[in-house]
Amino acid sequence: MKILAPVIKVKEIAEKHSIKLVDKTLARTVKAGNFLTEIADAFLFMTRVTRETFSRQFEFREFLNQCYQIGYKTLPLISVTGIIIGLVLTIQTRPALLSFGAVGLLPGMVAISLIREMGPVITALICAGKIGSGMGAELGSMRVTEQIDAMEVSSTNPIKFLVVTRVLAATIMVPILVLYADALGILGSWAGANIKGNVSFVLFFSQAFSQIGFIDFLPALVKTFFFGAIIGFVGCYKGYTAGRGTESVGIAANSAVVLASLLVIIVDLIAVQITDML
Amino acid sequence: MTIAGTPETASKKAENPEQVIEITSLRKGFGSEVVLSNVSLKLFAGENLVVLGKSGSGKSVLIKCIVRLMEPDEGKIIVLGDDVVAMDRSGLGEMRKKIGFLFQSSALYDSMSVKQNLEFPLRRIKRDLTREQISEKIEEVLENVGLSDAIDKMPSQLSGGMRKRISLARTLIVDPMIMLYDEPTTGLDPVTSDEISILINEVQKKYKTSSVIITHDIACARTTANRIIMLLNGEVYKEGNMVEFEKSDDPLINSFFK
DSSP states (O other): OTTHHHHHHHHHHHHHHHHHHHHHHHHHHHHHHHHHHHHHHHHHHHHHHHHHHTSSSOOHHHHHHHHHHHTGGGHHHHHHHHHHHHHHHHHHHHHHHHHTTOGGGHHHHHHHHIIIIIHHHHHHHHHIIIIIHHHHHHHHHHHHTTHHHHHHHTTOOHIIIIIIHHHHHHHHHHHHHHHHHHHHHHHHHHHHHHHHSOOOHHHHHHHHHHTOOHHHHHHHHHHHHHHHHHHHHHHHHHHHTOOSSTHHHHHHHHHHHHHHHHHHHHHHHHHHHHHHHO | OOOOSOOSGGGOOOSSTTEEEEEEEEEEEETTEEEEEEEEEEEETTOEEEEEEOTTSSHHHHHHHHTTSSOOSEEEEEETTEESTTOOHHHHHHHHTTEEEEOTTOOOOTTSOHHHHHHHHHHHHOTTOOHHHHHHHHHHHHHHTTOGGGTTOOGGGSOHHHHHHHHHHHHHTTOOSEEEEESTTTTOOHHHHHHHHHHHHHHHHHHOOEEEEEOOOHHHHHHHOSEEEEEETTEEEEEEOHHHHHHOOOHHHHHHHO
8 A cells, every 4th residue: 555655646646737737728729719719700890891881871971970080080199299200200310310411311311201101100000099999999888888789779780880981981081190190290300400400491391202202102101091991990890899898898999909009010011011022 | 748749650560460579489598508498478469568587587688689689599589470580681670670679778879969869760760751850750759758858968968767768769769569678767766767667658558569578677567567477597487467476476476576
């Protein structure tokens, strides 16, 4: 028996560990399963939204309302951000260019970096924060308070009324906001250049635009449509599929911002790679 | 509070006028948890059927299955002669036009005023109405629920009882043939609860609706019920009228009524 005792103990320990291992493996499998389910759900949701976008009876009035909410109501935030980006970019770049005697390139350099990258990405990230979280929270609270169900039982298609209008409005308004931010960024850059120098408005803008080509402008504009669609889709998806409890609203808003921001960065990387090949 | 105007529902006829809803062997579960295991019931034209049961007994799931806000796992649901489970999206939309659903949380659209809340289903279901007819209809239903002066208010400015009434007005505005009430008096004080219960009866008389009323409020059941069904463990435990339930010796039923 004395010889058997350690063997039994080892067996017990082995069983205990193997159970833990099975539990851990199961938990990981469930997590992986949930992740795949989420992706499948998102894909099905996107398919449904796309189908409803091209079906009859477009909710034009709600679409205009969403354009107003997304576009006009984000203008102040984008205005401040756009001016500050241009200003900061100029203030930080000017000394380096001055040391090379290349300060004359400042307007063109700032304009290119704003139009190609800074304007679209920063505007999209701000929109992901404001618009994406707003959509997530709004639709999430509508789900929790049964407003989406009420819409459905009153023979209104909530995907068409709530989601399609928001996704389309975001897809159209984000590029417009980016163009507006670019313009204000260049204006801010001119203001920055005038803090320690004296450049006329006309000269600064003509120098800036002389450096910008078609290849700087078009790909940057195209990717902003994708940014808008991503922000709208992620915000709506997270809100529409929110759980039943009130905490789900916070989770929906938060995850909408995080996921939309991440996807904007990833799409930007892909867009840069594609542009680079052109 | 009085009911005014002429209902359009009087001219409507179900395929089977005596039996507007028939549910057979309905089963609904969430994962491994079975909420409704074998529910069968009938709703007859013009009656108020009260469904009683403890919290979590599947009462709300039952009426959500009727309008397919939740998909039943098994069973048959016949509404006005049509099989709801087999309906496609457009058929479901048409069927839902004939049903009014009063949600437990009232479910008023927060971003819209009372007037816009009432206009919303009307513009979608009765597309041929003129602007004047829509305004008349809104005034009529608001008068019917005793809240004519709330027309320009936002839902956030309304009390719980007022929200319930506006929500009721929103369902009545499209002249439904069937009303489904999900806990209509939950969260309301006894006086307001009584007012809502009386309003449910007035709606039944005025609009000639057939109603399923989900509740665990016995006072509401007393006021509104023509017939009562009690759910227990996902099945129909007892069916009868108020007198039968009140005279029952069953301790479980007594715990509800006494």
